Amino acid sequence: MAAERTEAPTPKRRGDVRKEGRVGRSRELSTATVLLASVVALRLVAGPLARGLATIMISGLAHAADRRVTATGVLGGANVLTAALSLLLPLFAVVVLAALAVNAAQGGLVFSLHPLQPKLERVNPVNGAKRLLSADGAVRLLRSSLNISVVGLVVWLTIQQRRDQLALLGGLPLRDGASQMVGLAQDVALKAGLAFLVIGLADYAWTRRRFLQSIRMTKAEVKQELRQTEGDPLVKQRIRRQRYALLQRMMQAVPKADVVVTNPTHVAVALKYDPLSMRAPRVVAKGEGYIAQRIREVAEAHRVPVVQNVGLARALHKAVKVGGEVPPELYVAAAEVLAWVYRLRGRVPTVA
Numbered sequence: 001m002a003a004e005r006t007e008a009p010t011p012k013r014r015g016d017v018r019k020e021g022r023v024g025r026s027r028e029l030s031t032a033t034v035l036l037a038s039v040v041a042l043r044l045v046a047g048p049l050a051r052g053l054a055t056i057m058i059s060g061l062a063h064a065a066d067r068r069v070t071a072t073g074v075l076g077g078a079n080v081l082t083a084a085l086s087l088l089l090p091l092f093a094v095v096v097l098a099a100l101a102v103n104a105a106q107g108g109l110v111f112s113l114h115p116l117q118p119k120l121e122r123v124n125p126v127n128g129a130k131r132l133l134s135a136d137g138a139v140r141l142l143r144s145s146l147n148i149s150v151v152g153l154v155v156w157l158t159i160q161q162r163r164d165q166l167a168l169l170g171g172l173p174l175r176d177g178a179s180q181m182v183g184l185a186q187d188v189a190l191k192a193g194l195a196f197l198v199i200g201l202a203d204y205a206w207t208r209r210r211f212l213q214s215i216r217m218t219k220a221e222v223k224q225e226l227r228q229t230e231g232d233p234l235v236k237q238r239i240r241r242q243r244y245a246l247l248q249r250m251m252q253a254v255p256k257a258d259v260v261v262t263n264p265t266h267v268a269v270a271l272k273y274d275p276l277s278m279r280a281p282r283v284v285a286k287g288e289g290y291i292a293q294r295i296r297e298v299a300e301a302h303r304v305p306v307v308q309n310v311g312l313a314r315a316l317h318k319a320v321k322v323g324g325e326v327p328p329e330l331y332v333a334a335a336e337v338l339a340w341v342y343r344l345r346g347r348v349p350t351v352a
Contacts, residue, residue, distance in 0.1 A: 024211030029200030037098030
């Protein structure tokens, strides 16, 4: 029995899905937005566009009887082609910007080559038939039929309202008739776009909900991801045990140290030197923050001298591991501290 996907997708899961190019978007909403943007742009160039259309028609009719003149000659001679392109460029720009904006609003702009990777199941006719006959296929078919029906009804009603105006177009001057046709196209496109926008918003809500459901995770997947991102709990527990054991060994070594060098409060390093068995002083304990405080407390409890030397404390904490020897470049500073401690105790170390 498959595990239920009851857990909300984690940020990593969302990121992985996004890299695959999967985003909860509605094609209907994108199409409706682009359509409405086109209508708005068309209104901005309606007058020049109508005059350009009329010019094309007049030029074509004027040369219709001359068989020597080609269609290219008619358009080139009237410079209509250049003018039409200059009028359509703003329209194209608005459409492109609208497409980018609506896609960004639905989930951001995603550039992924993953959907273009070839997969055999995509061309498998059996899988294709299963998709068509599945519940999702039936829903998609129903949605498409509903979209066509609603938009078609809106277009038909709009034309029915303007049928008297359409009947009179044949008796109008050419320029006026072209202007009327452009106005009718705008009205039909605007109402169809608004109807499509309502459908698109509803479709986006449904699509987004289905998308979020599809990327939900099982409890096992969440645990597995947690192990991958934050580490295996067993490994983390073993590391914690090792750190605790090291802390215990350091606290046991502090009472045997000769001196504790501090920062004064943030860093503490315990040094021990036996000239008979050691080539150089060794760091037997070190730490920052709470550990540094514990080292100072243990040292004070066992009457181990605590010396404030910011430079030496920082250098030892950074450069020397617990159990390691003081490096040669710090010999002089460490010797000065140890000499002060020995003088304090009234003894002088024997040099090996």
